[in-house]
Amino acid sequence: MIAFWRALSKNRLALIGGAIVLVLALMAVAAPLVSPHDPHKPDVKRILESPSTRHWLGTDQIGRDVLSRMLYGARVSLAVGFVSVGIATAIGIALGAGAGYHGGPVDGAVMRLVDLMLVFPRFFLLLAVLAFLKPSIWTIMVVIGLTGWMGVARLVRAEFLALKEREFVIWSQSIGASAFRIIWRHILPNAMGPVLVAMTLGIPAAILTESGLSFLGLGVRPPYATWGNILNEGKEVIELAWWLSVYPGLAILVTVLSYNLLGEGIRDALDPRLRQSVGRFGGRGR
Amino acid sequence: MAPGDPVEIQQGDLNPLHQQSLQELRKLYGLDDPLHVQYWNWLKRIVLLDFGRSFAPHGRPVIHMIRERLPITLTLNVIEMLIIVAMAVPVGVTSATRQYSAFDKATTVFVFVGFATPDFWLAVMLQILFGVHMGWLPISGLRLPVWEYLPFWQQQWDFASHLILPITVATFGGLAGFSRYMRQSMLEVIRQDYVQSARAKGLPESVVIGKHALRNAMLPIVTVLGLSVPGLIGGSVIVETIFAIPGMGQLMVQSVYERDYPVIMANLVIVASLTLVANLIADLSYSLIDPRIRVSRRGRR
Numbered sequence: 001m002i003a004f005w006r007a008l009s010k011n012r013l014a015l016i017g018g019a020i021v022l023v024l025a026l027m028a029v030a031a032p033l034v035s036p037h038d039p040h041k042p043d044v045k046r047i048l049e050s051p052s053t054r055h056w057l058g059t060d061q062i063g064r065d066v067l068s069r070m071l072y073g074a075r076v077s078l079a080v081g082f083v084s085v086g087i088a089t090a091i092g093i094a095l096g097a098g099a100g101y102h103g104g105p106v107d108g109a110v111m112r113l114v115d116l117m118l119v120f121p122r123f124f125l126l127l128a129v130l131a132f133l134k135p136s137i138w139t140i141m142v143v144i145g146l147t148g149w150m151g152v153a154r155l156v157r158a159e160f161l162a163l164k165e166r167e168f169v170i171w172s173q174s175i176g177a178s179a180f181r182i183i184w185r186h187i188l189p190n191a192m193g194p195v196l197v198a199m200t201l202g203i204p205a206a207i208l209t210e211s212g213l214s215f216l217g218l219g220v221r222p223p224y225a226t227w228g229n230i231l232n233e234g235k236e237v238i239e240l241a242w243w244l245s246v247y248p249g250l251a252i253l254v255t256v257l258s259y260n261l262l263g264e265g266i267r268d269a270l271d272p273r274l275r276q277s278v279g280r281f282g283g284r285g286r
Numbered sequence: 287m288a289p290g291d292p293v294e295i296q297q298g299d300l301n302p303l304h305q306q307s308l309q310e311l312r313k314l315y316g317l318d319d320p321l322h323v324q325y326w327n328w329l330k331r332i333v334l335l336d337f338g339r340s341f342a343p344h345g346r347p348v349i350h351m352i353r354e355r356l357p358i359t360l361t362l363n364v365i366e367m368l369i370i371v372a373m374a375v376p377v378g379v380t381s382a383t384r385q386y387s388a389f390d391k392a393t394t395v396f397v398f399v400g401f402a403t404p405d406f407w408l409a410v411m412l413q414i415l416f417g418v419h420m421g422w423l424p425i426s427g428l429r430l431p432v433w434e435y436l437p438f439w440q441q442q443w444d445f446a447s448h449l450i451l452p453i454t455v456a457t458f459g460g461l462a463g464f465s466r467y468m469r470q471s472m473l474e475v476i477r478q479d480y481v482q483s484a485r486a487k488g489l490p491e492s493v494v495i496g497k498h499a500l501r502n503a504m505l506p507i508v509t510v511l512g513l514s515v516p517g518l519i520g521g522s523v524i525v526e527t528i529f530a531i532p533g534m535g536q537l538m539v540q541s542v543y544e545r546d547y548p549v550i551m552a553n554l555v556i557v558a559s560l561t562l563v564a565n566l567i568a569d570l571s572y573s574l575i576d577p578r579i580r581v582s583r584r585g586r587r
Contacts, residue, residue, distance in 0.1 A: 119558045121520035124538055128554050131542040208404055212524055215406045216539060231407060238414050245414070249407030257402035 007269035014265020020258035028074040037065035039072040039225055048241045058243035060233060066243060069225040070251055076226045077255070080141050080210045081203040087145025088206075089199055092152025097183050097191075099153070100160025107157070114150045122147055126209070130218055137220050140213065144206050152198050159191035193270045200263035204256035211252050227252050328551065337552035342544055348552045351537065356556065358428070359522050359533035366453055366518060370460045371511070377461075378468020379503075382476065383495060393465055400462025405521060409455045409528040416451065424448050426530035452529040456521050460514065467510050471503040478502075504575055512568025516561045 008014060027034060036056070043063035051058045057066040099110035117125075125147050133139050163169060164187060172182050213219030214228025222229060227248040234244030312318045316327060331338065337348035381390040417425030424430070428448050433441060475481065476499050484498045485491070522535035530536070534553060541549035 118516070119561050120554060121516035121557050121561065123520035123523045124554055124557050127523065127538055127542045128550050131545055131547070131550050204402070211404055212406055215404075216524070216527060218539075218542060231410070235410055238410065239418060242414070245407075245410055249404060249411070252404045252407065253399070253402050256404075257398060260398060260401055 004269050008265055011265040011268065013261045014269075017258040017261030017265065020254065021262055024074060024255060024258070025078060027071060028078050031068075031071040031075050035065070035068035035071045037068045039064060039068040040223055048237065048244075050241070051243055057247050058241065060230070060241070060244055061237060066230070066247060069230055070227065070248060073225040073227045073230060073248070074251070074255075076137065076220055076224055077207050077210060077228075077252075080137065080144065080220070080226075081206040083141040084144035084148065084206045084210075085199050085202040087142060088148040088202060089152050089195065091145070091149035092198075093156050093188070093195065095149070096153035096156025097160055097188060100157035101164055101179065101183050101187065103161075110153065110157070114153055117147070117150050122209070123212070126213065127218065130213070135218070135221055137224065140210060140219055144209055148202065148206065151202075152195060155194050155198055156191055159194060160187055163187045163190055197263055197267040197270065200259060200266055204259035204263075207252065207259075208256055332552075332555055337555075338548040340541075340549050341546045342549075348548050351549065352534070352552060352556055355533050355537050358531065359519070359526070359535060360560075362449070362453065362456070362522065362525075362531070362533065363515075363518055365449070366456045366460065367511070369453065369457050370464050373457075374461055374464030374468050375500075375504075375507075377465040378470075379472050379495065379500065381465070382469045382472035385473065390469075393469070397462045397466045400459055403458065405455055405459060406524045406528060408458060409451070409525065412451050412455065413528070423450055425451065428531060452525050452531060455528075456518070456525045459521070460518060463514070464507070464510070467507055468503070471506045472499065475499045475503040501575060505572070508568055508571055508575060512565045515564035516557075519557050519560060 041064065043059070046055070046059050046063040048061060049055055049059045049063075055065050055067065057070065059065055060069070095110045095113070099107040126143055129143050129147070130139070133143070160183075169182060169186055172186050177186075210219055211226065211228030211231070214226045215232045217229070217232055219228055220226045222233075230248045231245060234241065234248070238245050309318070316324055319327070328338075335349060337352070339345050339347050340351060377393055381387075381393045384390055413425040416423045424444075424447055428445065429441075430436070430444050433444060436444060476495070481494060481499050484494045489498075519534075522533055523538055524535070525531070526533045526535035527539050534557065537549065538553045540546075541553065
C-alpha cells in the first residue's frame with residue numbers, strides 16, 4: 001500500500017488528473033453554492049450574451065447563465081458516470097466471480113453471454129434499448145450500466161481463475177467455508193486492484209456515452225442541464241453563440257482526460273504489468 | 287412497456303381515428319399479441335431476411351431501406367479502417383523505435399487528447415471552422431444537389447470533399463488508440479532476443495524493424511482491429527447524424543425518434559452481423575501474418 005502511494009505520487013500527470021477530478025467533484029457537489037446565477041431562470045433581456053464579467057461563459061437562447069448550467073450539468077454527468085459504473089461493476093463482479101470460481105458450465109454460460117453482448121456496437125444497443133423505455137436520468141444510468149459490465153466480468157474472471165488455485169483458497173475450502181464466503185472474503189479483496197482501475201477508466205467512458213446520447217437528444221432531457229444537452233441546444237445557434245458549443249465540449253474533454261490520466265496512473269502504480277489486461281479500451285465510450 | 291406506440295405516432299394529430307380502428311391497426315401489425323409471441327414471429331421472419339415493413343407513413347419494406355444505406359456505412363467504415371491502419375502503424379513504430387524522443391512525446395499527448403475528445407463536439411467544431419468560417423468544405427450530405435450536372439472530375443471532387451470532415455472525425459479517436467497499441471506492441475517485440483540476433487547478423491535496421499519486428503508486433507494489432515469494429519460502427523451513429531450522411535447510423539437515430547421498431551431491430555441485427563463478419567476476417571487474417579497459426583488447428587485460444 002505504501003509502495004502504491006509512493007509510485008502514484010511520483011507520477012505528476014496522474015496527480016494533476018487526480019486534482020482536477022477532485023476539484024470537479026467538489027464543484028459539482030457545491031453547485032448551488034458556487035454558481036453565480038440560477039441555472040433554470042431565464043432572463044429575456046440577456047439572450048445569447050457573449051462572455052462578460054457578469055456572465056463568465058455567456059448566456060443561452062433564453063438568457064440562462066451558461067457557467068451555472070455547466071456546474072449543475074457536472075452534477076448530472078458525474079452522477080451518471082458514477083452510478084452507471086457502479087451498476088456495471090456490480091454485475092461484472094457477480095458474473096465474473098461466479099464464472100471464475102465455479103468454472104465449467106457456469107463459466108461457459110457467462111462467457112457466451114459476454115460474447116453475445118460484445119457483438120452489438122454499444123451505441124446501437126443503447127439506442128435500441130432507449131427506444132423501448134421511458135426516458136429519464138435513471139433510465140440512462142441503468143442502461144449505460146447494463147451495457148458496460150462485460151470488461152469487468154472478463155477481468156474478474158481472469159483474476160479468480162488465477163487466485164482460486166492459491167493455497168489460502170484451498171485452505172479455506174478444506175475447513176469447509178462456503179463458496180460465497182470464500183469468493184466474498186478471501187478472493188475478491190485480492191482481485192480489487194484491476195477492478196478499481198477499470199472503474200476509474202469506466203467513468204470517463206460513461207460520461208462520453210451520456211453526453212453523446214444527450215447531444216442526440218436521446219439522453220438526459222431538459223430541464224436538467226448536462227454538458228451533452230447544452231451542446232445539443234448550442235448547435236442550433238452556433239453561428240451566433242460559439243460559447244454555447246465550445247465550453248461544454250472543453251469541460252467534457254478535460255474531465256475525461258483527467259480521469260484517464262488518474263486511471264492510468266493508478267494502474268501503473270498498482271502493477272505495471274496490468275497494462276496488458278486492463279484498460280485496453282479504457283476511457284473510450286463506444 | 288414503451289410509452290406511446292407506433293400506431294398512435296403514425297396516426298397522431300393528422301388523422302385522429304376511432305379507438306376501434308386504432309385497435310384494428312394494432313392487430314394488423316401484430317402489436318396486440320403477447321410479447322413472446324411477437325418475438326417468436328419476428329425471429330421466424332428474420333431468418334428469411336424478412337424484416338417487415340417500416341412503421342413510418344411510407345411503410346416501405348425495411349430490407350429496402352437497409353439496402354440503400356448499408357453500402358454507405360460500409361464504405362465509410364472501410365475507408366476509415368484503412369486510414370487508421372495506414373497512419374497508426376508508422377506512427378506507432380516510429381514512437382517505439384525512438385522512445386522518449388520529441389516525436390514520441392508529441393504522439394503521447396495526441397493519444398491522450400484524442401481519447402478524451404468527444405467526437406460529436408469535434409464534428410461541430412470542424413463544421414463551424416472549415417465549413418462556415420473558412421467555407422472550404424461542405425458540412426452535410428454526400429453530394430451537392432446539382433451533382434448530376436457537374437463535369438466528371440468535379441463530381442469526384444465534390445464527393446471526396448463531402449467525406450473529408452466526417453472521415454476525419456471518425457478516425458480521430460481510433461487513430462489515437464491504434465498508434466498507442468502499435469507503440470506498445472512494438473516496444474515489447476524489439477526487446478526480444480530474435481531482434482537482437484537479426485541485428486547481430488548484420489541486417490540493416492530497416493529490415494530488422496520492418497520485417498522481423500513488425501510482423502510479430504502486428505499480431506496483437508489484428509486482434510484489436512477486429513475488436514474495434516463495433517466501436518467504429520457505433521461511431522457512425524454520431525458522425526452520420528451530424529453530417530447528414532444517409533447511412534445505417536442516421537437511420538438508427540431516425541427510427542429511434544419515430545419509435546420505428548422493425549427498423550430499429552433490423553439495424554441491430556445487421557450491425558451485429560457486421561461485427562461477427564469482421565471478427566471472422568480478423569481470425570482468418572492471423573494465418574496470413576503468422577504462418578505458425580493454422581486455421582484448422584483446434585482450441586488455440
